[in-house]
Amino acid sequence: MERPTTAAEAVAVQERLRPLVRTDRPLPPVRTAAGLDVAYFPGSDRLVAAVTVLDVETLSTVDSRAVRGTADFPYLPGLFAFREAPSLLRALDGLTTSPDVLVCDGQGLAHPRRFGLACHLGVLTGLPSIGVGKTALGRYDPPGEERGATSPLLLDGEVLGRALRTRRGVKPVFVSVGHRCDLDSACELVLRLAPHHRLPETTRTADRLGRDLS
């Protein structure tokens, strides 16, 4: 991936890659889904990028990879991908198998320039991708309390994702399309991946893997 030095350069990269995002078709059939997450060493820019690949039927882990690295870009809202994507791409390269979809820890189209981490990783790998954020970027009304309830996630007056209740009475997650996917199939998959907990099993296993090594 390209590695800009300044915020202005990073924005330019996003503007150039943005037209490559495809969201006009539903997610192709999915057998395996990858979870991606990054854990940091306390008080430093050292990190562990972790990827786990799960069988979506059994939710068992069929492949995984973790790599150590550094955050070579500061954390700036809207430029999050430049901090974590380089290491995550190295982790993906180390996998034995190629997952059918990437489930990313962050936003996809729900982004000031419509190019969040999930779009970024999707375009650079060519793989379908979905963004699942723990906090919203944009505004939303609380979805119904029951599991599976959704409400639109709005940014700049545009529907860019959905608040999705994966567990009754628990704060929703925020789903947006990354690449080669539509919002309906993205939410459907996230719900399948999160039968018991708030977050999908993909991000839970990746989070654990990275945390254990940091």
Place this chain on the structure above:
DNA sequence: GCGACAG
């Protein structure tokens, strides 16, 4: 000056 601000 004030509020917003993925991880």
Place this chain on the structure above:
DNA sequence: ATCTTGTCGC
């Protein structure tokens, strides 16, 4: 993201 105790609930 990470720093942090106890507490309520399944």
